Amino acid sequence: MHDVLIAGAGPVGLLLACELGRAGCDVLVLEQEERTNPWKTMPLGMRGVSASSVEVFHRRGMLRQLLIASGVEKYGTADEDQDTAPAPRSVSHFAGMMLDADNIDTGALPYRLPGPVLEGVMTSLEAVETVLAEQAAKLGVHIRRGAEVSDLRQDTESVTVRAGDHEHEGRWLVGCDGGRSTVRGLAGFEFTGTEPQFTGYTMLATVADPEKLQPGFSLTPDGMYLRMPTPGHIGMIDYDGGAYDRAQPPTVQHLQSVLRHVSGTDVTLTDVTLASTFTDRAKQTTTYQRGRVLLAGDAAHIHSPLGAQGLNTGIGDAVNLGWKLAATVHGHAPDDLFGTYTRERHPVGAQILDWTRAQSAVMKPGPHSRALQALIADLLNTRDGTTYVYKRTSGSAQRYDLGSTHPLVGRNAPDFRFADGTHLGDHMQEGQGVAVDFTTDRRLADALAGHEGLIRYVAGSARNEVGCGALLVRPDGVVAWADGLDPDRDQFARAAARWFGSPRA
Structure with a gap:
């Protein structure tokens, strides 16, 4: 029996498989297509990968491979001696209205630091899948192509699926099989939303x-x-x-x-x-889990491609779920860690649906929409308007509610550059959490006893510490805990236990 079965070898399924394989899980990916189809190659397979999604590749040591596969000859990074990062060079569009990158207010992006990842990347589905499939193979993930899931049954211990002429059993099944997800239908997920206008x-x-x-x-x-x-x-x-x-x-x-x-x-x-x-049909499942079946990517939420948010939202689903599912498989997940997948990602999906609905409404022919277009065009021509759209489309505005008032908690961690020249992303390539200790007395080191292999300890000063004395970063790059210049060791220990379980004896 496999630890996890994944239906779908698109970017979301392959990224999830890499996350689980890196954590030592036995993973089988079932893909209905035998080979890449022309819809995934350039130019029809062209996709925009946002800066936050590119950072996922950086944090798992795959950025260089992604750039090569995407044909990107030059990917600019900020001057390493700068304390602040320059504004992005590209900010996409809203409802077909292009924005001017020069209008971005960098002061509204306080945690954006100079580093290897500052921009999104234009790539193709073929390029992304090639990089991820190669990585998955290195991690021991099995991919079976030409295996379309046609049936499933589950009980309290496992899930069995039929794909082609074979049955496969796993402790968990994740449907990453796209907007017409077979897994979603077979498992009985409720799928609700709005019907199309165009x-x-x-x-x-x-x-x-x-x-x-x-x-x-x-x-x-x-x-x-x-x-x-x-x-x-x-x-x-x-x-x-x-x-x-x-x-x-x-x-x-x-x-x-x-x-x-x-x-x-x-x-x-x-x-x-x-x-x-x-x-522009926009629908979402009411939950991302039913028993031992989970959904990620388009299987959980569908919408129009306006704003190029589909792939990036799926990447976010995969990195959020991967480490939580792996911890559950290995039996060291704290209580209700698994439940945070739906609680954190469902609101993100709902926001993306509304983001595409708003664009569809603005573009609809008629005098009322034309009046809206003129009004919104004026707003998008301002620094506030351009910055707002950039923060939404880049993922930099995303913040999970983790029950803390600290402005960093729940956000994507800044890519700190440490005194030895490494960046935070360099310390995340094994898929562990990272405890960052900026203090001179290394006061947090002993609080990690019992979390060996789950949390990596990184101590030392950084080029820009953004007012923090220490922070705990989850494997998905989200700040789980942060404190000021005099960090509280006991609070840190409680945060580590909350997200990574009680220390092992």
């Missing part, structure tokens, strides 16, 4: 007269279209109430008709290589 299209086509289409995002009186830099790579949104049947392959004639409608031109398509549809 049908979206993405295609790679031959355009006879591309000059008739403006480059980039274009909001029009009848919808939106996006002309990408790659010739013939076009996206468009038609507010038809989601009426176009996704199971019906879009024809050249249909795609040309929609493109002419939303663009207000007589543009001509002569050929379509690939085309697919999507909607």
Whole structure:
């Protein structure tokens, strides 16, 4: 019997498998596809990985591989001698309205320090999956391709799934099998939300007269279209109430008709290589766990791709769940650690759904939406507006409620640079928690007795300690506890026990 079965070898399933494999769990990944399909390669497989998601790769020693696989020749980092990091160079868009990175107020990003990760990365699903699959193999994870899950049953001790002609048993099953998740349906998760307002299209086509289409995002009186830099790579949104049947392959004639409608031109398509549809249907399961079955990524929440939040939210799910599930498998999880997965990640998913709903509402054709577009465009042209959108899309605004008033607790930990030249991320590559002690008397060292192998102790001064004397960082990079310049050892010990269990004798 395996410790964990994972349905789906996309980025979320593979990242979760790496987290569990690194922790010494026996993991089997079941993937229905035999090989990578063209929707995962460039240009149609292009995805934006946010700075917070890129940091996950940095903290697990995979950043260089990600950059190489993504074809990124130069990935700028801040001057290591600076105390503060420069503003990001790219901040995406809101409802097709591009933002100016120069408008970001760096003073509103107090915990963003100079370091290896300051920007997001444009990559592809193929690149991300390649890096993660190679890492998973090194960690002893088994991946079985061409194995579509068709049935499951669970009891109080295990879950058994049928995939192809075989049955597999595991102590836990995690569905990372996408927006049409089979696991979600078979396990009986309640899936609620809102129905679509539009049908979206993405295609790679031959355009006879591309000059008739403006480059980039274009909001029009009848919808939106996006002309990408790659010739013939076009996206468009038609507010038809989601009426176009996704199971019906879009024809050249249909795609040309929609493109002419939303663009207000007589543009001509002569050929379509690939085309697919999507909607702004926004739904979420009411919980991320039912018995011994859990969900992560699109299996737990679906929404439109507006704002490029789907992949990044799934990455957040995987790193939040991985260490908690591993601790449960190994029997040293403190009480209710597992329950924090749904409590922490469900609100994040709900916020992303609302973020995409807001964009859909603003883009909808009509005089009321056009008035909103003008108003929001003015707001997005301000420093406050641009900074707000950046904080939301980069993940830097995310904060879990961990019951502390300390401004760092619940946030992503700053990537401190220590006196020896290492960064916090360099100390997180084994997937352990990290106790950071900035004091000169190393007062927290003895409080870790019994947590060997679970928490790594790092002591010494840092380039910028942001007013902290010590902090405890969870394996997912979230600050679990922090204190001022005179840190309380007993409070630290209680925080360590809360998140990593009672010290072992």
